[in-house]
Amino acid sequence: xxxxxxxxxxxxxxxxxxxxxxxxxxxxxxxxxxxxxxxxxxxxxxxxxxxxxxxxxxxxxxxxxxxxxxxxxxxxxxxxxxxxxxxxxxxxxxxxxxxxxxxxxxxxxxxxxxxxxxxxxxxxxxxxxxxxxxxxxxxxxxxxxxxxxxxxxxxxxxxxxxxxxxxxxxxxxxxxxxxxxxxxxxxxxxxxxxxxxxxxxxxxxxxxxxxxxxxxxxxxxxxxxxxxxxxxxxxxxxxxxxxxxxxxxxxxxxxxxxxxxxxxxxxxxxxxxxxxxxxxxxxxxxxxxxxxxxxxxxxxxxxxxxxxxxxxxxxxxxxxxxxxxxxxxxxxxxxxxxxxxxxxxxxxxxxxxxxxxxxxxxxxxxxx
Amino acid sequence: xxxxxxxxxxxxxxxxxxxxxxxxxxxxxxxxxxxxxxxxxxxxxxxxxxxxxxxxxxxxxxxxxxxxxxxxxxxxxxxxxxxxxxxxxxxxxxxxxxxxxxxxxxxxxxxxxxxxxxxxxxxxxxxxxxxxxxxxxxxxxxxxxxxxxxxxxxxxxxxxxxxxxxxxxxxxxxxxxxxxxxxxxxxxxxxx
Numbered sequence: 413x414x415x416x417x418x419x420x421x422x423x424x425x426x427x428x429x430x431x432x433x434x435x436x437x438x439x440x441x442x443x444x445x446x447x448x449x450x451x452x453x454x455x456x457x458x459x460x461x462x463x464x465x466x467x468x469x470x471x472x473x474x475x476x477x478x479x480x481x482x483x484x485x486x487x488x489x490x491x492x493x494x495x496x497x498x499x500x501x502x503x504x505x506x507x508x509x510x511x512x513x514x515x516x517x518x519x520x521x522x523x524x525x526x527x528x529x530x531x532x533x534x535x536x537x538x539x540x541x542x543x544x545x546x547x548x549x550x551x552x553x554x555x556x557x558x559x560x561x562x563x564x565x566x567x568x569x570x571x572x573x574x575x576x577x578x579x580x581x582x583x584x585x586x587x588x589x590x591x592x593x594x595x596x597x598x599x600x601x602x603x604x605x606x607x608x609x610x611x612x613x614x615x616x617x618x619x620x621x622x623x624x625x626x627x628x629x630x631x632x633x634x635x636x637x638x639x640x641x642x643x644x645x646x647x648x649x650x651x652x653x654x655x656x657x658x659x660x661x662x663x664x665x666x667x668x669x670x671x672x673x674x675x676x677x678x679x680x681x682x683x684x685x686x687x688x689x690x691x692x693x694x695x696x697x698x699x700x701x702x703x704x705x706x707x708x709x710x711x712x713x714x715x716x717x718x719x720x721x722x723x724x725x726x727x728x729x730x731x732x733x734x735x736x737x738x739x740x741x742x743x744x745x746x747x748x749x750x751x752x753x754x755x756x757x758x759x760x761x762x763x764x765x766x767x768x769x770x771x772x773x774x775x776x777x778x779x780x
Numbered sequence: 781x782x783x784x785x786x787x788x789x790x791x792x793x794x795x796x797x798x799x800x801x802x803x804x805x806x807x808x809x810x811x812x813x814x815x816x817x818x819x820x821x822x823x824x825x826x827x828x829x830x831x832x833x834x835x836x837x838x839x840x841x842x843x844x845x846x847x848x849x850x851x852x853x854x855x856x857x858x859x860x861x862x863x864x865x866x867x868x869x870x871x872x873x874x875x876x877x878x879x880x881x882x883x884x885x886x887x888x889x890x891x892x893x894x895x896x897x898x899x900x901x902x903x904x905x906x907x908x909x910x911x912x913x914x915x916x917x918x919x920x921x922x923x924x925x926x927x928x929x930x931x932x933x934x935x936x937x938x939x940x941x942x943x944x945x946x947x948x949x950x951x952x953x954x955x956x957x958x959x960x961x962x963x964x965x966x967x968x969x970x971x972x
Binding site: 448451452453454455456457458476477478480482700703718720722723726727728729730732734 | 842845846849852855856858859861863864868869871872873874875876878940942943944945946947950
């Protein structure tokens with residue numbers, strides 16, 4: 413076995429990224445793998461991120477190899493950008509957030525349970541299978557670009573949330589090995605990976621910036637999840653050492669939820685003007701709201717932002733409607749809605765989430 | 781010896797569908813070749829492995845389909861403007877243009893063809909490439925010339941239009957007909 417590359421895979425809840433660097437190179441450069449994926453039936457494009465969605469197609473949809481990839485034929489499912497878009501147009505056939513299901517201890521994670529609550533005639537897969545699909549896709553994309561460096565012979569680091577329990581880690585490893593990754597793969601906790609990246613960025617300066625007794629908070633706000641980790645700086649034998657002090661619970665709320673909250677707010681305003689949005693328009697509203705959020709909440713952003721929804725049929729301009737949103741309203745909705753002011757003595761209000769427990773994923777997962 | 785192997789492989793291809801797929805894949809995989817390093821400023825050529833599929837559809841159609849899918853470009857240019865006020869056009873076009881920019885940037889990595897700002901001086905050397913510089917104004921005598929940048933030009937730093945693998949019947953389709961299903965027959969299917 414002769415590893416030529418070290419490979420880091422971020423298996424995200426909503427997006428996967430594959431980074432690699434040559435081993436033994438003097439100035440190792442970290443590159444991102446371009447991952448070919450379906451962006452529409454029969455249309456393959458490469459992107460450096462792979463949305464972690466699986467679309468389970470009906471048999472008539474895969475006719476003529478519409479879901480084929482450069483490395484496989486006769487596919488009945490799609491992964492990536494097309495699948496992500498289908499999550500809005502055909503939610504009952506789309507699997508999302510498989511990673512969060514992996515750490516859901518109240519379901520059997522090897523059973524075909526996803527899409528959750530889908531009608532009976534729709535095929536289902538298990539959270540472990542979905543995870544394997546994403547990893548298989550990444551492996552195939554890699555081996556196509558690097559036929560001389562089989563993935564099983566490389567050094568692999570796969571990141572998992574710090575809040576993953578032992579069972580979820582084991583299931584992740586199981587899916588990884590089934591996808592062709594080597595047994596020796598290393599599972600690295602995401603906040604630790606983030607900390608390493610920060611240290612590498614600081615160079616030697618980190619020893620000067622940090623003092624004994626300092627505490628670092630790693631805030632990982634992803635698309636659909638948030639994880640908080642506290643790291644303490646201590647001293648051992650005259651050297652600064654970093655130690656994990658506490659890990660927050662796995663929160664199933666992230667950036668996409670902010671976009672959706674904003675979209676819900678704006679859709680309500682459209683509705684009050686007598687306009688009901690269809691699924692396509694809802695998706696485009698969601699994207700428009702993400703742009704609005706980024707523009708309005710940036711430093712020195714504008715006071716108002718115009719959100720337009722294009723007409724649905726081929727009449728584009730005639731069917732377009734717009735609404736102006738204010739920076740202050742949005743800041744209040746998102747900042748105070750997602751990060752409400754509280755005292756250090758306050759505790760989570762558990763009563764509020766109990767109603768959601770029975771349906772699908774809870775908003776907060778406790779580690780044991 | 782090769783004759784024997786040929787027969788054995790031939791026989792197994794006939795009997796074993798999985799093996800046939802494997803051979804087919806191996807057969808179609810182009811030999812790996814070294815890509816010569818590109819001179820500065822040239823767009824990177826697509827990697828050799830990407831040229832494997834049969835070109836079922838023109839890249840120009842693929843580009844138009846992508847612009848329509850992601851930015852509704854075809855809808856925009858096909859719509860008569862006379863019926864609408866400038867404000868109506870502006871509201872719609874702002875989004876379309878932003879999404880068009882995103883698509884073009886992703887496929888072509890557009891950059892100005894020279895680093896100099898428009899209005900700043902520039903020298904055009906002897907033996908320049910007329911495809912790179914267009915000289916206007918007082919062009920007299922042989923190069924080199926001294927001048928001023930009127931337009932900085934554009935260049936693509938890559939050319940990565942998506943691959944299309946659909947069926948021949950839909951090779952001219954830029955955007956499929958969208959149908960909202962209101963009722964259906966019985967369904968029984970499984971993905972493979």
